[in-house]
Amino acid sequence: xxxxxxxxxxxxxxxxxxxxxxxxxxxxxxxxxxxxxxxxxxxxxxxxxxxxxxxxxxxxxxxxxxxxxxxxxxxxxxxxxxxxx
Numbered sequence: 001x002x003x004x005x006x007x008x009x010x011x012x013x014x015x016x017x018x019x020x021x022x023x024x025x026x027x028x029x030x031x032x033x034x035x036x037x038x039x040x041x042x043x044x045x046x047x048x049x050x051x052x053x054x055x056x057x058x059x060x061x062x063x064x065x066x067x068x069x070x071x072x073x074x075x076x077x078x079x080x081x082x083x084x085x
Contacts (some may be wrong), residue, residue: 003030013055015039025054025069032056 005011005021011028013020015037022028025043032039032055040055045067054063063069073080 003027003034010043011041012043013039013041026071028054029056029061029069032059032061 003022003026005023005027007021009021009023011022011024013022013028013031015031015035020031022031022041028039028041028043031037038055038057040053040057042051042053044050045052052064052067054061054067054069056062
């Protein structure tokens with residue numbers, strides 16, 4: 001069930017000393033909202049492969065300086081083709 005993934009992905013999210021998987025950066029941040037908890041994750045930049053650290057602490061999202069989460073499909077169209085989104 002979203003925002004969790006049933007299989008390993010590039011988004012291994014650490015929450016409360018446990019690790020869960022998310023399908024994308026949006027879902028990785030969504031784990032914090034779903035569990036009302038602090039989370040952290042490290043994922044490779046899709047362009048360079050450089051690891052990027054991010055998460056949520058005390059309800060505030062954070063990420064490495066200069067990191068940008070890009071969602072290439074407008075939110076109203078996410079479910080048109082969730083595999084592409």
